[in-house]
Amino acid sequence: MDPATIWGTRWLNCNQPIAKKYMEVVCKKQSLVVLAADKNNMEDLNQLIDDVGDYISALKTHVDLIDDWTKESWMNFISKAKEKNLLIFEDRKHGDIGKIARDQMGGIYDSKSWADLITAHLISGPSILDGMQEAWNSVNKEGGVLLLAQMSSEGNLLELPGYTDSVVNIGKDHPACFGFIGNGSRPKELIDLREKVGEGKMIWTPGVNLNINDAELGQRYGDPEKAILSGSDAIIIGSGIHNAIKPRDEAVKYAKISWEALMKRGA
Ligand code: 6AU
Numbered sequence: 001m002d003p004a005t006i007w008g009t010r011w012l013n014c015n016q017p018i019a020k021k022y023m024e025v026v027c028k029k030q031s032l033v034v035l036a037a038d039k040n041n042m043e044d045l046n047q048l049i050d051d052v053g054d055y056i057s058a059l060k061t062h063v064d065l066i067d068d069w070t071k072e073s074w075m076n077f078i079s080k081a082k083e084k085n086l087l088i089f090e091d092r093k094h095g096d097i098g099k100i101a102r103d104q105m106g107g108i109y110d111s112k113s114w115a116d117l118i119t120a121h122l123i124s125g126p127s128i129l130d131g132m133q134e135a136w137n138s139v140n141k142e143g144g145v146l147l148l149a150q151m152s153s154e155g156n157l158l159e160l161p162g163y164t165d166s167v168v169n170i171g172k173d174h175p176a177c178f179g180f181i182g183n184g185s186r187p188k189e190l191i192d193l194r195e196k197v198g199e200g201k202m203i204w205t206p207g208v209n210l211n212i213n214d215a216e217l218g219q220r221y222g223d224p225e226k227a228i229l230s231g232s233d234a235i236i237i238g239s240g241i242h243n244a245i246k247p248r249d250e251a252v253k254y255a256k257i258s259w260e261a262l263m264k265r266g267a
Pocket residue numbers: 036038091119150151152153181206207208209219236237238239240
């Protein structure tokens with residue numbers, strides 16, 4: 001599968017090496033699934049990646065969810081994910097001023113050394129993008145920021161007039177911005193977001209689950225096929241996979257839906 005043919009204008013316009021890598025992995029695995037590996041211990045995480053790693057294209061982590069975290073066990077887990085050809089995406093949702101966000105990518109977790117992608121809110125202004133870029137530069141690593149332009153949770157304040165537009169306007173032209181998080185639960189919002197973003201950046205979407213009854217504490221869910229047809233480039237799936245009785249079967253199912261939707265969307 002040739003990524004240039006499959007992704008079309010997105011391939012031509014998303015020039016960051018990490019974006020190209022993601023699009024290539026998607027074509028190899030025929031999956032636009034990013035696994036939200038929201039487990040609380042290393043054993044469960046390792047088991048999950050052994051089980052579904054072949055059917056996903058990126059691994060999203062919350063490193064601070066883990067009860068028995070050690071540097072060694074974490075780095076073994078990251079190596080395992082890399083063997084499965086996965087991009088590593090730490091969903092840290094940074095929000096502080098540039099120099100603090102930069103330094104928070106160090107510390108015990110040291111995400112700058114293992115995360116290819118990290119989320120950030122733009123609430124503190126564009127310096128956060130510069131700071132995060134400096135952190136990756138300091139270890140000679142390529143990295144990209146996914147900016148929260150929309151959220152999936154009920155009542156989120158990113159919906160206030162003008163906020164999403166401002167995030168997109170700043171992120172679109174910033175080299176450290178890999179793309180945007182959009183609201184996978186609302187296809188109309190995604191269509192709007194894609195129009196604002198254009199072709200030059202990725203849109204990745206959480207809030208996607210075939211079973212909308214899984215939603216807890218204000219989370220909202222939408223349909224995986226609709227998310228991709230509305231302009232999303234990756235569906236971020238958590239409970240839909242890791243809470244299932246057979247996570248592998250669900251991963252296969254979401255992968256198939258996502259790939260067929262990309263084919264249907266056309267280049
Ligand atoms: O499929 P779920 O609901 O089990 O998990 C959704 C995952 C969680 C959230 O931290 C994350 O997606 N998420 C995000 C991000 C940035 O990924 C943004 C958002 O608006 N909503 C959301 O659920 O790991």
